[in-house]
Amino acid sequence: MSKNHNGLKPSEITPEEVFFNRREILRSAVALGLVPAVATTAHGAPLPPSGEFTALQNWPGSLSEAPNSYEEITSYNNYYEFGTGKGDPVRNAHTLETDPWSVSVTGEADKTGTYTLEDILAPHTFEERIYRFRCVEAWSMIVPWVGFPLADLLARFEPNSEARYVQFFTLNDRRQMPGLRSPVLEWPYREGLTIEEAMHPLALMTVGVYGKVLPNQNGAPLRLIVPWKYGFKSIKSIVRIHFGRRQPQTSWNMAAAREYGFYSNVNPNVDHPRWSQATERRLGGGLFAARIPTLMFNGYAEEVAHLYSDLDLVRNY
């Protein structure tokens, strides 16, 4: 099966139904012995079945700070689809089915359609990046994420010149996600970035943590990490990517627009209406550990400040 230069096969560049039909046809053809069962994983880099990555590259821009423990990162979570308590996701997310997984791509791009997770991951090389991660609730962690630049993935879909924003959606399945019965947010969980933000090399398409495949509670099998923004922008378990012309809806903005803006850049100078954002508590230091000052853009100002040079960051919080 021939692949074009960006690793997408023509069979995937079709509307959803057509694609699934073709998959059915392909499956029966394989059963009849007509085509080799190469599927899409043959030469790809899908998630390791062992759960551990073997050939991880070290990203040179990683923090030199010691990361939080695997235990801390994977047992104190926000994932409202599995409950609103920090301990709920680790307890409840085992019902999430991450294999098979597919992602549909819609909107202002030339290569829209539905792709299997294997198609999504195949051409990419995974690297470990140690990032600061800060929740809007004023706690933070240092996390060794595993992933690849979001920009590399988005470029494969060939967004057109009308694509000014990218929106992401989480799975929305009540059977797998007990938290969806509660109307705390409008489901599916959705988030968005400007196309410039999405193409920034720090934005990470994330598939692992600590050299292991992401546990469900951290957003398996595919989640975003945008290290210069508050944690809620880092959407989990992504099933759809939409390229749009207008600023897209985001779940937290829909829930409380005064508290959560579209940009949500980490900014110690702009307080949340109900609490200060000037300091944070590093997870693992104990409840009474000294709070540390929060850094502008979560410490990534040198890399990202230019994206906002024309923007009033008080009004555009």
Ligand SMILES: Nc1nc2c(c(=O)[nH]1)N[C@H]1C(S)=C(S)[C@@H](COP(=O)(O)O)O[C@H]1N2
């Ligand atoms: N789908 C979905 N994505 C989500 C959330 C959520 O509730 N649902 N919570 C967000 C918030 S508020 C934070 S702080 C981070 C937490 O990521 P972690 O659990 O891996 O630390 O995930 C973000 N992504």
Ligand SMILES: [Mo]
């Ligand atoms: Mo958060």
